[in-house]
Amino acid sequence: MRILGIDCGTERTGYGLIESDGRSHRMIVAGSIHTSPKQPLEARLLVIAQGLRQVIQAHLPESAAVEAVFYAQNVKTALRLSHARGVVLLTAAEAGLSVGEYSPLEIKTSVVGYGRAEKQQVKMMVHSLLALETLIESEDACDAIAVAICHATRTSTALRIGVAR
DSSP: OEEEEEEOOSSEEEEEEEEEOSSSEEEEEEEEEEOOTTSOHHHHHHHHHHHHHHHHHHHOOSEEEEEOOOOOSOHHHHHHHHHHHHHHHHHHHHTTOEEEEEOHHHHHHHHTSOTTOOHHHHHHHHHHHHTOSSOOOOHHHHHHHHHHHHHHHHHHHHHHHHHHO
């Protein structure tokens, strides 16, 4: 299955597309969509939507996955993140993609095996699981791939359990 993982943000929205059978994963593309903090929020959201549409049209994922809303101490930051997530969810829905949402704890547990793992541990495991020879420079893209890997493993496990019953 082709899964588009998305790490939402108003300044940088990371994306990573993998091909996976739930056990082995292969990266197809990864990157990030950058917006200017000098632009009004609505213009930045438009850039995010347009960038995701291009990725979806170019690579034809079968599903998408995003990080679920988490607690943030800064209310302004949480609201901006929610706007970006809304655009991401809408863009995925427009493309007819089913969307999985996972907490940071679920993502880290799926990728590292420990829900309180540090960002560097997640990055190392993403590179290891994908058997990459070169590092993914963008932290946002790496986080997006981690979300996609989480979705792949969760979906595969759910299918295996369903088949076993």
